[in-house]
Amino acid sequence: MTAIQVNRLSKSYGKFQAVDDISFEVEAGTVFALLGRNGAGKTTTIELLIGFQKPDTGSVRVLGLDPIKDRAQVRGNVGIMLQEAGFFPDLTAGQTVEIWRDFTPAARPASEALELAGLTAKAKTKVRQLSGGEKRRLDLALALLGRPDVLFLDEPTTGMDPEARRNIWEVVRDLAARGTTVLLTTHYLEEAQQLATNLAIMDRGEIVVDGDMAETLAARVGRVSFELPSVIDPGELPLPATVRGRLAVVQAADPDLAAQTLLGWASERGLRLRGLEVRAASLEDLFLELAQNHETPPNGAPARSDRPGRSGGARA
Amino acid sequence: MRDVLTVARLGGRLFLGDGRAVGGIAVLGVCLGAGLPLLIAASLRSRDVEVVLGMHLGMLAVVLTMVATTQTAVTLSTRREMLVLKRLRASGLRGRAIIGGELVNIVTQATLLSALISMILYTFTYVPPPQLPLLFAACVVAVAGVLALIGVIFSIVTRRPDLNAPATIPFIVASAVGAGGYGPFVTGLLPGWVQWALDLLPTGAMVEIAGLAYRGGELATLTGPVLNLTVWALLGLVTVRFLFRWDPRR
Numbered sequence: 123m124t125a126i127q128v129n130r131l132s133k134s135y136g137k138f139q140a141v142d143d144i145s146f147e148v149e150a151g152t153v154f155a156l157l158g159r160n161g162a163g164k165t166t167t168i169e170l171l172i173g174f175q176k177p178d179t180g181s182v183r184v185l186g187l188d189p190i191k192d193r194a195q196v197r198g199n200v201g202i203m204l205q206e207a208g209f210f211p212d213l214t215a216g217q218t219v220e221i222w223r224d225f226t227p228a229a230r231p232a233s234e235a236l237e238l239a240g241l242t243a244k245a246k247t248k249v250r251q252l253s254g255g256e257k258r259r260l261d262l263a264l265a266l267l268g269r270p271d272v273l274f275l276d277e278p279t280t281g282m283d284p285e286a287r288r289n290i291w292e293v294v295r296d297l298a299a300r301g302t303t304v305l306l307t308t309h310y311l312e313e314a315q316q317l318a319t320n321l322a323i324m325d326r327g328e329i330v331v332d333g334d335m336a337e338t339l340a341a342r343v344g345r346v347s348f349e350l351p352s353v354i355d356p357g358e359l360p361l362p363a364t365v366r367g368r369l370a371v372v373q374a375a376d377p378d379l380a381a382q383t384l385l386g387w388a389s390e391r392g393l394r395l396r397g398l399e400v401r402a403a404s405l406e407d408l409f410l411e412l413a414q415n416h417e418t419p420p421n422g423a424p425a426r427s428d429r430p431g432r433s434g435g436a437r438a
Numbered sequence: 439m440r441d442v443l444t445v446a447r448l449g450g451r452l453f454l455g456d457g458r459a460v461g462g463i464a465v466l467g468v469c470l471g472a473g474l475p476l477l478i479a480a481s482l483r484s485r486d487v488e489v490v491l492g493m494h495l496g497m498l499a500v501v502l503t504m505v506a507t508t509q510t511a512v513t514l515s516t517r518r519e520m521l522v523l524k525r526l527r528a529s530g531l532r533g534r535a536i537i538g539g540e541l542v543n544i545v546t547q548a549t550l551l552s553a554l555i556s557m558i559l560y561t562f563t564y565v566p567p568p569q570l571p572l573l574f575a576a577c578v579v580a581v582a583g584v585l586a587l588i589g590v591i592f593s594i595v596t597r598r599p600d601l602n603a604p605a606t607i608p609f610i611v612a613s614a615v616g617a618g619g620y621g622p623f624v625t626g627l628l629p630g631w632v633q634w635a636l637d638l639l640p641t642g643a644m645v646e647i648a649g650l651a652y653r654g655g656e657l658a659t660l661t662g663p664v665l666n667l668t669v670w671a672l673l674g675l676v677t678v679r680f681l682f683r684w685d686p687r688r
Contacts, residue, residue, distance in 0.1 A: 174527070174684075197530035204528055208521035210452060224444045225529045264529070 124183075125150040125272055125303035126171065131180035132327075133166055140166040142327035143180070148320070150271075153294060153304040155318035155335070157311070157405075159413065162324040164307040165205055168276050171305070172202050184272055198227055201270035203261045205277045205307075209249040215260050216245035219267065226268045239263035240289050254281035262290065272303045279313060291316055311405040315339075321405075323412060330412060335405075342403035342411075344377030346384060348395040360387040369397075377402060441531050445539020446546070449513075453547065463505060464551070471501040471555035472562075478621070479563040489622060490565050495648050496619030498552060498578075499641035503613045505548040506582045508606040510589025513540060515599040519686045527684055537678060541586045548582035549575075566652070574651035581644040584667050587674030588640070594681050613641040640670050 126148035133141040141163045148154040156164050169175045171182050173189030173196060182189060189196045209218055219232040229235075236242050239259040244252060252260065258281055265273060275294070279287040287310070294317055298304055308314050314321060315335065322332035331338065350356065350370040356363055360383055363370040374380035381400045388395050401407075454460060475493040482489065514537075517523045526536050556574075559565045568574040589606070596605045616636025618625050625633070636642060643663035650660060 172528070193532070194530075202528040204524065206521055207525035207528060208517075209525065210522060211520075212452070212455060221448055222529055224448075225441065225526075225531050227530075264525075268530070 123150045124148070125185060126154070126305060127181075127183040128167070128171070129181045129183075131167070131170060131182060132178045133170055133175060134178055139327050141170065141177075144322075144324070144327070144329045145180075146322050146329065146332060148303055148305060150303050151298060151301045152320060153298050153306060153318045155314035155321040156305060156307045156324065157314055157321060157409065158307075158324035163327040164324055165276055166327075167324070168274050168305070168307065172200065172274055173197070198268065199271045201265035201268060201273045203258075203265040203273070203275045203278050205280075207261065209257065209260065211250035212248060214246050214248050215241055215252065215256075215263075218249060218260060219245075219263055222264050222267055228269065229267045230269060235263040235267050238266050238293055240286060255279075255283060255286050258282055259286065259290070262293070266293075266297075270302065272305070273297065275304060275306045275308075277308055278306065279308065279310060287313070311409055315405045323409065325412065331408065339403045339405065339408070342408050343373045343375055344380075344400070344402045345407070346372045346374065346377050346381045346398070346400050348384070348398040351388075351393045351395070354393070360384065441535035442538040442542060445526070445531065445536055446542035447539075449540050449543030450546065453543065463509070463547070464554075467501045467505060467551045468555060468558065470504075471497045471551070472558040474619075475559055475565070476562055479565070485564050487564060487566070490559075490563055491649075491652055492618045492622055492625075494556075494559055494565055495645045496614060496617045496621075498555065498648070499581075499617035499644055500610060500614045500619045501551060501555065502548050502578070502582050502644070503585055503606075503610045503641060505551055506544055506585035507589040507592065507609060508603055509547075510541065510544050510586045511592035511596065511602040511606055513544070514590060514593040515596065515602045518593070518683065519599045521686070523684050533682070533684070537590060537682065541583065541590075544586050544589075545579060545582040548586075549578055552578045552582075568648075568651040569654035570651040573657070574648055577644060577647040577651060580667055581640055581647075584640045584670045584674065587671060587678065590682065591674055591677050594677065594683060597687060599686075612636060613639050617641040617645045638666065640667055643667050 124147050128146050131144050158164050173193050184196050187196050223229040239262040241259050279290050321335050322329045350368050356365045361372045363372045372380050377400050474497050478493050479490045560567050596602045643666040646663040
């Protein structure tokens with residue numbers, strides 16, 4: 123079942139095209155990562171999905187409903203963790219959650235929401251005294267109050283320490299396992315890789331890469347890097363390599379096999395490959411590669427080498 | 439309606455939790471609203487109910503404008519700037535519940551303050567209670583509501599949130615002059631067209647309606663003031679409906 127459906131969606135602010143003809147779908151009970159650089163259009167897409175903004179063209183459906191026309195039904199079934207939103211600074215975390223329960227139909231007990239977000243110990247602390255990461259957790263507690271079927275998390279772990287971040291990951295995994303659909307934006311690519319089963323990467327309002335996380339990464343090359351022995355010329359290596367200074371980098375679909383080939387070759391010659399590092403393709407590599415590809419070329423027109431073949435974006 | 443009352447309760451709780459704001463508004467409101475009419479009543483050689491009543495209504499107009507218009511403008515723009523309005527909107531509350539709840543909270547404060555000021559005057563001066571108390575109460579609530587809506591408009595049109603309070607000062611002064619808050623001498627100096635223009639403000643309607651409530655008379659004479667308040671209310675509602683911003687200007 124499709125929980126979120128985006129069809130040829132566009133939104134502009136004056137001359138700035140924030141979202142440009144994108145399409146994707148998110149299956150119920152999955153975690154979907156919407157990635158991209160700052161200003162790529164992720165937050166605008168979320169704001170269109172939750173009905174904060176009206177699309178210029180195209181349509182969105184959340185749980186089969188229009189977030190603008192069926193606002194009350196949609197809001198009753200979604201939890202929203204905005205990238206930026208304030209609190210009443212003089213209320214405690216516990217009072218904030220209690221007050222939000224008044225606005226939320228069929229809300230969880232405040233203690234349960236605070237526990238899920240890992241904030242029980244801070245229930246009596248005033249919001250103005252919470253750290254940035256603790257405020258994000260309070261944000262999560264409010265988003266989870268209504269036991270949502272769909273959860274929108276816009277950069278949920280920004281400002282959190284590594285332990286808190288991993289705790290939030292556990293909460294998100296647990297929610298997805300219980301059938302909650304999660305749409306996540308994040309700048310922590312490890313987070314997206316850990317949590318999401320599907321992804322879309324946006325650039326300048328368009329989706330430039332999308333699909334199943336594992337398949338997308340499997341289609342990318344891994345890399346083997348090592349310090350080139352001083353007695354060896356790059357041309358003598360058994361595999362094509364890029365050499366910068368003394369660092370040789372071999373890109374390969376199967377980096378383990380490439381490493382075995384290189385070690386066998388070195389062993390035959392009695393050489394040691396110092397600093398040998400084998401890395402499977404990661405989301406970070408893909409992201410950086412896209413960032414390079416989409417830098418504006420000298421003629422001023424953006425290059426879009428990874429643009430999918432279909433017009434208007436892609437289906438996840 | 440339930441959501442409106444929930445937001446109103448939240449606004450009231452936040453206001454009452456802020457001792458300095460409560461103290462400031464109560465002291466300023468009582469000093470202006472009751473202090474000046476008390477002073478005039480005490481300094482007149484002979485009892486002149488009309489003069490003291492005129493001061494009472496004029497100063498009540500000033501207090502209502504400050505509490506309803508200025509406080510609404512400042513509260514909404516501060517919450518917008520702090521992104522609290524955005525968070526409330528994400529909670530599932532409808533926009534009309536968020537704004538309506540805050541207006542209910544502020545109108546309640548303005549009404550309670552007006553009642554306190556009026557009780558002080560009835561107790562310590564010779565101004566009698568209104569002959570039509572329900573009309574007086576309805577007038578205060580309606581005018582406070584319209585002035586609060588105008589406060590929402592100030593929060594929309596004032597680009598910088600720190601300028602919201604100063605931006606309402608000319609409106610407060612105009613309301614005070616028009617409603618007779620500077621006393622009958624100043625009001626008597628105004629050219630006819632200026633007084634006519636100032637009477638178009640909601641506080642002009644308030645003076646007419648509340649005056650009738652105190653003196654008694656035919657309700658049919660209130661068509662003009664009621665129309666005045668209706669036009670202002672519609673102007674406010676239409677402006678809020680189409681121009682209200684939930685996000686700060688960046």
